[in-house]
Amino acid sequence: MAVYKEQSLKIYNSMTGEKEIFTPLTEGNVGMYVCGPTVYSNVHLGNCRTFISFDLVFRYLKHLGYKVRYVRNITDAGHLENDAETGEDRIAKKARLEQIEPMEVVQRYTVDFHNILEKFNNLPPSIEPTATGHIVEQIETIKTIIDKGFAYAVNGSVYFDVLKFNKDHNYGRLSGRAIEDMIANTRELAAQSDKKNPQDFALWKKAEPQHIMRWPSPWSDGFPGWHLECTVMSTKYLGEEFDIHGGGMDLKFPHHECEIAQGEAATGKNPVNYWMHANMLTLNGKKMAKSTGNNILPTEIFTGQNDVLSKAYNPSVARFFMLQAHYRSILDFSDEALAASERGFNRLMDAYRHLEDLPTSSTTSFDLQKWKQRCYDAMNDDFNSPILIATLFEAVKFINAVKEGDEKLKSADRELLQEIMRAFIFDVLGLVDTATVNEDSSQKLSGTVELLIKLRAEARNNKDFATSDQIRDQLLELGIQLKDGKEGTTFSID
Known part of the structure; x- marks a missing residue:
């Protein structure tokens, strides 16, 4: 029996401002679309938080037994600077500055995006x-x-007629903006002279002569509007109506508002049942921004090469830190907060590893079934990962008490506790036990060096001293020193 049949999941719907019981359009199946990155630079930490949040959603839906089709796009054209209607394409600008092809920019930063999310242990869409x-x-x-x-x-461009659409629809209902207020607060700009109304947005833009990225269309050689891309890709792969659409809070207006308008205009249907928005990440209490220097890249966290943190932090620790806050809350990133998360992360992993060695008895002094349901209750309450983590630490406290002889645990219950913790720590939260990974890496390194020692010995026996010396010297350059002795060759790592 699928777990979702036993659980009642509630999702906070940004459209209604309420938590609603999740009922997919097709039982047992979920269609989810999340706005992906514009690949013109290294993915920043705020974006990573959004993608980690929806990785949590993806993982939990799969854990519940749903068959999930998760679509996340790559924006590689049409996204102008400052999300404007005019100006230069972000990717084309980067290509011009670096004197490379736009698709080289796309390739470089798509690879970076994938590498960073893989380090955070995100599942691919x-x-x-x-x-x-x-x-x-x-x-x-x-x-x-x-x-x-x-x-x-x-004049070769195509614009969406917002005022005409609004006569029979409600443009602005997701972001809570009234069209009258938008009109009153809009300043007429010279670049908007082609539009009937300042609120209208581009579906297709005619390319200026200097614009590199362009395609032929019935209207002009040009490029699509940024908002249109997501409407087209979401409905192509998930249908004209689908379950969940997610993204960062900053996309609610105008991007998602425009998506709704385009979808309803094209199909006559409301495209999305549940809108989800992840909140922003601040750094030392201030908004992250490259221009002010109040910024840090994920790789700088992992290597420790930055002016913000006192040391390097493992990607799984950084992930754990982000999941300690609810996805809809603002999260402040700081050295003190990360250090505290690292201590908590280590306590959690240490307790899980000690489960194997716990002494057992004839009884258990812990209501495992009730505790298990409270883990589900946390996630069923709009994916409340901080409450789930707090509930997991109740088990950590119990495990440590069993170790000290203050609590009791039956052998069968130890296996059940291990199974539940494994599911929620690794499958749902997507954490990685760094000690186990480091141990595996150490074993692989030792095995590799032992193999090279054997090859070196064979070379020496064959009087091939050039190869023997080359193996020794190149290992030394990597910080691995070979020591020849009576009992054979050993090695040490500096």
Whole structure:
């Protein structure tokens, strides 16, 4: 029996502002779309928090037994600087500055994005479509929206008619903005002269002569609007209506608001049942920004090469730190907070490792079933990872008490406790026991060096002293010193 049939999951829906019981459109199946990165620079920590939050959602849905199709896009075109309607494409600008092809920029930072999320132990999505790979579909969607009367072409560009759409729909309902207020607060800009109304947004932009990234369309050689990409890719792979759409809080307006308008205009259907938004990450109490220097990259956390932290921190510790806050709350990143998380992380992993060696008795002084359900209750309450972690630490306290002889644990219950903790620590929270990984790495290193010692001995026996010396010298350059003695060759690592 699927676990989801025994549990009642509630999700905070940004559209309604309430926690709602999660009921997928198709029983046993979940379609989830999350806005991915614009790959023009190294992925920043705030984005990582968003993707870790939705990795938690993905993992828990899978744990409950749902078949999940998780789609997360790569924006590799059409995203202009400062999320504006005019200006330079972020990727094209980077390509111009570095004097390389735009797709070289895309490749470099897509690889970086994948590498960083892999270090954080994020599961890959089911599908990872790119904007440039769906130009044809975007053009067809624009045609449909024009045919439905909700868009107009002017001077080679196509704009969505927000005021016309709003007559029978509610543009602004996700972000809680009234169209009247938007009109009152909008300043007319010279660059908006092609639009009927300042609120209208681009579905297709005619490329200026200097614009590198361009494609042919019925209206002009140009590029798609940033908002359109997500509408097209989400509905292509999840259908005109799907279960969950996620992203950072900063995308609620205008990006997600525009997605809803485009989807409803094209299909006449409300595209998403549950909207989820992850909150921002601050650094030492201030907003992260490259311009002010109040910024840190994930790799700088892992290596310790930064001016913010006193030491390097393992990716799993950084992940644990982020999961100690609810995904909808603002989280402040600091050296003190990370150090505290590292101590907690080590206590959790140490307790789990000691489960194997715990003494057992004929009784158990801990209500395992009740505790297990409280772990589920935490996650069922809008994926409340901090409450789950607090509940796991109740088990840590119990394990330490058993070790000291103050509590009792039956052998069968020890196996059950181990199974529950394994599921929630590793499968749901996605943590990695760094001590075990380091031990495995150490064993692999030892095995590799022993193999090289054997090859060196064979070379010496064959009087191939050049190869023998080369193995010794190159290992020394790597900080591994070989010592020849009567009992054979040993090694030490500096």
